[in-house]
Amino acid sequence: MIVAEQKKLDEIIRMIAPYERVLILGCGTCMTVCGAGGEHEVSYLHNALRLAQAKGSNGTHTISEYTLKRQCDTEFLDMLAGRINDVDAVLSLACGIGVQAISERFRQLPVLPGVNTSFMGMPNEWGIWDERCAACGDCRLAETGGICPITRCTKGILNGPCAGTKNGKCEASKDMDCAWVLIYQRLENLRQLDSMRRYYPPRNFRVIPRPRRIVTKATVAGGNNG
Amino acid sequence: MYSSATERAQSQLETRPKKSLSDHSFMPPCQVACPLHMDIREYVDLTAQGKIMEALQVIRNGNPFPSICAHVCTHPCEDACRRGQVDAPVAIRALKRFAVEFGGDRMIRPEADTTHDEKVAIVGSGPAGLACAYYLRKLGYPVTIFEAHSELGGMLRVGIPQYRLPREVLDTEIHRLTNMGVEIRTNARVVSIDLLLEMGYKAVFLTIGAHQGLKMGIEGEDSPGVIDGATFLREVNLGLKPSLGEKVAVVGGGNVAIDAARTAVRLGVEQVKVLYRRSRAEMPANEEEVKQANEEGIEIMFLAAPTRIRRRNGHLIVTCIRMELGEPDAKGRRQPVPIQDSEFDEELDALIMAIGQAPQAPGNFGVRLGKGSTIQVDPVTFTTNRVGVFAGGDAVTGPATVVEALSAGRRAASRINDYLNHRYPLPEKEAGDSLSGDLHPETIEAIRKVGRFEWLTTAPEARAKDFGPIELVYDWEAAINEARRCLRCGVGAEILSQDKCATCLTCLRVCPYHVPHLDASGSIQIPVDQCQACGVCVVECPAKVIALRKPHDRRHIDQELDHILQTAAQSNAKPLIIGFCCQYGLFGTGTLAGLWRGAKGGISIVPVLCTAKVEADHMLRAFEVGAEGVFIAGCGEQCARENTDFWVRQRIAKVRRTLEQLHLEPERLQCFTTTATSNGDIGQRLEEFAERIGTLHLASIIMQEVRK
Numbered sequence: 001m002i003v004a005e006q007k008k009l010d011e012i013i014r015m016i017a018p019y020e021r022v023l024i025l026g027c028g029t030c031m032t033v034c035g036a037g038g039e040h041e042v043s044y045l046h047n048a049l050r051l052a053q054a055k056g057s058n059g060t061h062t063i064s065e066y067t068l069k070r071q072c073d074t075e076f077l078d079m080l081a082g083r084i085n086d087v088d089a090v091l092s093l094a095c096g097i098g099v100q101a102i103s104e105r106f107r108q109l110p111v112l113p114g115v116n117t118s119f120m121g122m123p124n125e126w127g128i129w130d131e132r133c134a135a136c137g138d139c140r141l142a143e144t145g146g147i148c149p150i151t152r153c154t155k156g157i158l159n160g161p162c163a164g165t166k167n168g169k170c171e172a173s174k175d176m177d178c179a180w181v182l183i184y185q186r187l188e189n190l191r192q193l194d195s196m197r198r199y200y201p202p203r204n205f206r207v208i209p210r211p212r213r214i215v216t217k218a219t220v221a222g223g224n225n226g
Numbered sequence: 227m228y229s230s231a232t233e234r235a236q237s238q239l240e241t242r243p244k245k246s247l248s249d250h251s252f253m254p255p256c257q258v259a260c261p262l263h264m265d266i267r268e269y270v271d272l273t274a275q276g277k278i279m280e281a282l283q284v285i286r287n288g289n290p291f292p293s294i295c296a297h298v299c300t301h302p303c304e305d306a307c308r309r310g311q312v313d314a315p316v317a318i319r320a321l322k323r324f325a326v327e328f329g330g331d332r333m334i335r336p337e338a339d340t341t342h343d344e345k346v347a348i349v350g351s352g353p354a355g356l357a358c359a360y361y362l363r364k365l366g367y368p369v370t371i372f373e374a375h376s377e378l379g380g381m382l383r384v385g386i387p388q389y390r391l392p393r394e395v396l397d398t399e400i401h402r403l404t405n406m407g408v409e410i411r412t413n414a415r416v417v418s419i420d421l422l423l424e425m426g427y428k429a430v431f432l433t434i435g436a437h438q439g440l441k442m443g444i445e446g447e448d449s450p451g452v453i454d455g456a457t458f459l460r461e462v463n464l465g466l467k468p469s470l471g472e473k474v475a476v477v478g479g480g481n482v483a484i485d486a487a488r489t490a491v492r493l494g495v496e497q498v499k500v501l502y503r504r505s506r507a508e509m510p511a512n513e514e515e516v517k518q519a520n521e522e523g524i525e526i527m528f529l530a531a532p533t534r535i536r537r538r539n540g541h542l543i544v545t546c547i548r549m550e551l552g553e554p555d556a557k558g559r560r561q562p563v564p565i566q567d568s569e570f571d572e573e574l575d576a577l578i579m580a581i582g583q584a585p586q587a588p589g590n591f592g593v594r595l596g597k598g599s600t601i602q603v604d605p606v607t608f609t610t611n612r613v614g615v616f617a618g619g620d621a622v623t624g625p626a627t628v629v630e631a632l633s634a635g636r637r638a639a640s641r642i643n644d645y646l647n648h649r650y651p652l653p654e655k656e657a658g659d660s661l662s663g664d665l666h667p668e669t670i671e672a673i674r675k676v677g678r679f680e681w682l683t684t685a686p687e688a689r690a691k692d693f694g695p696i697e698l699v700y701d702w703e704a705a706i707n708e709a710r711r712c713l714r715c716g717v718g719a720e721i722l723s724q725d726k727c728a729t730c731l732t733c734l735r736v737c738p739y740h741v742p743h744l745d746a747s748g749s750i751q752i753p754v755d756q757c758q759a760c761g762v763c764v765v766e767c768p769a770k771v772i773a774l775r776k777p778h779d780r781r782h783i784d785q786e787l788d789h790i791l792q793t794a795a796q797s798n799a800k801p802l803i804i805g806f807c808c809q810y811g812l813f814g815t816g817t818l819a820g821l822w823r824g825a826k827g828g829i830s831i832v833p834v835l836c837t838a839k840v841e842a843d844h845m846l847r848a849f850e851v852g853a854e855g856v857f858i859a860g861c862g863e864q865c866a867r868e869n870t871d872f873w874v875r876q877r878i879a880k881v882r883r884t885l886e887q888l889h890l891e892p893e894r895l896q897c898f899t900t901t902a903t904s905n906g907d908i909g910q911r912l913e914e915f916a917e918r919i920g921t922l923h924l925a926s927i928i929m930q931e932v933r934k
Contacts, residue, residue: 008887009884009887009888010887029728032728032730032768032769033728033729035732035768038728038730038768038770039768039770040766040767040768040769040770041768043770043843044842044843047843047846047847048846048884048888050846051849051884051888052888054849054852055849055888055889069726125735126732126735
């Protein structure tokens, strides 16, 4: 799932300064799960902005709030059609995808990001989120015992561990597990240590063409469904 | 026919309370078990907040004579209470007693107007008759009670000993009935129903009770010195002082047997023994009464029954036989079987037979009788075989409890109302869902164990001397602490829309009681029968899709904040400090109320039902409406719930981060808790806080001036 954190309040205040009527738009999927932009956070941000206004921050705004089930689909955004006429800007608490979806759908409407989209990850425990996938487009988890060295090794090396590992921790931080030690232990459990003995040639990330696109539908003559 | 008054009365009559649209709560086990279906959870909760008058109001809505129930109810609610699965059931009856004593019950004067012409006669003035009279009078009918004895009350007066139900209590309730306009005819034994109907009564309610003592059918049962329990209690209660001698035995294991034995002790009998043919486990008498009887020196001989009574030299020689328990009968009670050649003799001065009672309806009443001479009625309409003649109470059920009789009286009033209005009886209102099932072991483990707070009783040596009341009432602190033990079954959290739920599992992770779980299809479920209604998941849910089944907290807090804003604008008190204070526990007793009055500056209090329900949003709003400082005051370790303090501090940390970004000092937001040992320094800390806020306020004014 996509994990993000809400931007600092003063940055948000600066962003919305030029706009009088602002709609805070939450997203009901990943941003709700990671606690950065669900209905709860929309309401909290609304209250915080009103407080800022009451304490004399520059600019007065009329703030409204709404939460869509998902902002990264045009069909959900269509549900906004009635609301955007009354606003000067949308402050989207969706990930970067949602923000861009809004700017594509409503060409005249300024849209502002309320969160910093951070990574793809999972909760470690309540209130703690860890990155797990870098979306590199060439998954090697089969060879590394289901533990991703690209994300979880600070250096992202494919042939580890490096000399910086100590007592199973990374030299970059004492609190961080060395991904390659985890991989070793896991492969040992799986009796697949021989895959450690192979050499993986470095990968050329430059050849990944951006933006990437995946086409799942076949090209069929005469079809017009989508 | 319908005036607004009768409609109002009708709505009061409904056996189960109405629900508002947004109320999705389930009926808790205590309410289901109560024959009157009283809203126990509600009044216990109000008591926990120290709102005794409101609690009494709820009690009075569900019970015509709460002071009587507060003394003598057999409290089936407590047997059903799920707190019993954790440690011990909530002492519901004692809490009702507390509410009645402290809530000003004596001041209440119900009134009724006559809005109907049809007169109703009630034969017998026991609890069923009195309750029926009360509700019929509330509906606007002219009601007459006919009582054979010189005083009203039926078994309440002639059956229940005074030490359990002081007569003033009964007299007060009866006085209320007379004030409401119920006509009372004492010393008026009804001999003919036909006569009543000729006198113009359109309906008759027979509640003649079950006063006839049953006989064992053993040799010598009619000897002098052998008396049946009901007659014995009646004589004593009507002021006679039968002389029993020095050694007395009571046969039976019910409440009447225990009452008779304890009454005998109070008459000065030196040695009182109870003979019961089964063992302690099968004994139908109230456990507490048995315990108190033991304390008063009454010996209970189990597995023994008399077989023959002879009279010799002015004494009774009672031959008894030992029993053993055999196979369970149809009701599941193990049957006593005599042991061969185990007879033994007891020399006694008197023997009281309290093995059961039956109603005694005169033959010329013309009503059909059923098993054990009980009057046969339709269980729904309460009608007998005679037109316009209804019956209820012990006369129909055989000896039962006061609360069952009150319930019968209330339902009969409703049915008589239907009959007199020529309409089919309205079906019993079902209140939707009721809660059942046991708590899961992991939930029980997570619930803080707090034993029952005992109320005081007079010492056995002192109380056994006379008929003075033996049970004292809770003091405030004990009552409030006891009420806080309620698990609030059936008002827990619910997911308002599975569609909006992002299944983020926050509720599952934050619940202190391990209640939410994923079902087989991957949706989150919060089982209503397990939820403890602490409110943590409601506040933490990122999708705001969880609510308590009885939602009032959030709206209530918003309203209070608006109210504070208005009053603060008028008073001009600066700097304004807003405190969210828990209404349960010590705060409910007004301990804190006394403290904040002394604090400097304008401190406004938003009462909350547990600080776990205060959202970060509320704290921001408090600052927005103009507070210079905000504090949360909760019970800390004394909180009946787990982890409340942790969640309050999480939210405070979040709001403080926001305050910092807005260049407001984070110390403007504080959290005060009392510990289990002391709450003494809270006043001082509040004082210091107010002082600090004052300084900050002054500093900010100076800064503004400087900027200008």
